[in-house]
Amino acid sequence: MMTLLKYEIYRRWRWLVLRYAALIIIGAILLNRVSSPAYQYEFIGESIGKFALTSLVIFVIIIIEGINMLKEDLFEECGYLTFTIPNKGRTILASKLVLLFFQLSFWTIISIGFGSILFSKLPYREMVQIKTQINFYFYPTLLFILTAFFNFVLMIHFSLTLTRTLLVNKRYSSLLSTGIFFFLVYFIEKVYYGPFLNQIQYISIEIGSRANTTLLSGGYTAVFLNIILTAIFFTATSYLLENKINI
Amino acid sequence: MEQILKATQLSKYFYQKKALDKVDLSIEKGKIYGILGPNGGGKSTFLKIAAGLLKPSQGEITIDNEKPGTYTKSIVSYLPEINYLYKWMKIKDAVNFFKDLYADFNAEKARESLKFMELEEEEKVTTLSKGMMGRLKLTLALSRKSKVYLLDEPLNGIDPISREKIITSILDSYSEEASILISSHLIYYIEKLLDYVFFLSEGRIILSGDAEELRNKRGMSIDKLFQEVF
Structure with a gap:
């Protein structure tokens, strides 16, 4: 590597x-x-x-x-x-x-x-x-931002790779990639984060606030969920790159 | 003779279009094969599947008894028709890249070949003419000690002087341990290299055989036979 x-x-x-x-x-x-x-x-x-x-x-x-x-x-x-x-x-x-x-x-x-x-x-x-x-807790905030960042990038990588698996023609690839990406965003929010949404819904700005320990616990939940999602997208994208893409 | 590459009922569809249609083909060690056919006949598609860049829609292909993947990429040297080198590279960067990423790459041989091909290591790949790029790609592909060489239209768009150099290089690279598969529609220039030919049209093999036997049987060169068939 x-x-x-x-x-x-x-x-x-x-x-x-x-x-x-x-x-x-x-x-x-x-x-x-x-x-x-x-x-x-x-x-x-x-x-x-x-x-x-x-x-x-x-x-x-x-x-x-x-x-x-x-x-x-x-x-x-x-x-x-x-x-x-x-x-x-x-x-x-x-x-x-x-x-x-x-x-x-x-x-x-x-x-x-x-x-x-x-x-x-x-x-x-x-x-x-x-x-x-x-007044942030430093580590949960940092971890949340880092995992959310890689999640976002890997979701786009996955969408592009899946597009290259399904389509050989480049003409509609941007459209398909965008479609897959937004579907994933919707699906992940509704299905994956869904059961935890009450716990983590305020984390985007207030994660780790010392004033609110509930939000802190929500922050760690989000970090944990993000790490799992990052691992899933990394594995899936790697698999497609190695076994399924059509260049 | 030991088979090194075997395709069984290999098909590739691009939507409704059949690029390859149930192709059965095998190649043995120590021979030079030609996949000959008009443009759009499926030659490049076949080589791309063998190189691991395209996945078959149906059927199977194996190289050294393995499906295309990380192992086969380590024993297959592929020369595509397009300019696939990174735009930032100088010739010396391309040589270093191959040396670093292919265990079987012989940098010394590559440097000697660059001299023979009259290429300067300091030149940027984006400034090379089509002929020079063809010579560089061939240098890189043939400087590997691979079991299988897949050369996709190595003479396409190449000037006559470069063609001679390319053909000489291919002949020099011949070894009993390796097989070379060349796709081309410029039969006249490569005919003398070929031991065995496959004629591919609309994704199907319509004629195949030992080059010498075909010449004797049909009483004409492979080039003439190609013109007659297509």
């Missing part, structure tokens, strides 16, 4: 460098600006907002690339190379997901790093006020 991972990085290293360099440079410029003695406190919030927006754009790019990593191999000519190498479907898929995990980790480190420094420039009183409002 490490060899495949190495080539996944080779394949995209310019874009990887570019996007993190952009995030770091923008963060550094904003930081330099708020560190100036002439800078007024009122504009620190604006700088935090600008950095958050940049960070969000990079996050969306990471998701799109995470999807395209498999989509390119499934729908473009390079798939002839990827799927004739003697590797298991799970190895091919795992190499892409590991790169995605690394990307997400870098993004998190840079975003939290700059975000924290920018945040520390706020007046002490405001900092305390905001900290009181955002």
Whole structure:
């Protein structure tokens, strides 16, 4: 898997460098600006907002690339190379997901790093006020976001792979993939999460809030369900890649 | 002779269209086979199934007694008609990629072959002409020490000088331990390579036999026979 991972990085290293360099440079410029003695406190919030927006754009790019990593191999000519190498479907898929995990980790480190420094420039009183409002348990929140992220990406990977199993013609593949994806979203919400919905329905924003232990327990339930779902989609996609796709 | 590839009643449908229709075919070790036929006859579909890129609709294919999968991909060297190399690659990257991912790839042989084919390792694959790309793909495919070589239209769109180099390379790669299956509709150029031929039309084998026997029996070259049949 490490060899495949190495080539996944080779394949995209310019874009990887570019996007993190952009995030770091923008963060550094904003930081330099708020560190100036002439800078007024009122504009620190604006700088935090600008950095958050940049960070969000990079996050969306990471998701799109995470999807395209498999989509390119499934729908473009390079798939002839990827799927004739003697590797298991799970190895091919795992190499892409590991790169995605690394990307997400870098993004998190840079975003939290700059975000924290920018945040520390706020007046002490405001900092305390905001900290009181955002009072998360760190690990359940992190685990929930991480598992939900990989669930989302793997659901799209599965939809694309199933499309390549059912259709050889590329013309209607986007339509079919989208249809499968939305069906899965509906099915999972109604059938899979259904029995637990009362427990986990508020988790999206308030997961892990120290003020509410019920929500915390709901958060762990969601994390557990997400992990199972991630394992199911990973196994199913790997199986299809190895045994069923038509390139 | 030991059979290395065997297809039994192999069919592939694309919706209503039959790309392959109950094909029975087997190939033995140490021979060069030609799958000959017009465009759309099912040649590429057959090779793609053998390479593990397409799944049969019906019937079965085995290579070294295994269905196409991870094992067969390790013993089958496939050269597709299209430009399948990643666009970011230079020629040297493609050689390194094959060296890293195929245990049977001989990088030294590949570098010698690149010299023979007059290809520079620093060139990007996106800048290569069709002839150069054909020579590169063949270099990569034949630098593996595989049991089966599947060459899909290796001469298609290739200039006469490159054709000669490609044919020489295929002949140089011949070994008694390996089988080569070449699909083509340019029979004139590959006829001298072939031990055995299958004529494929509309997904069916309409004629097959030992190349020499067919020439003697019909009193004409395989190329002429091809023109007569199609």
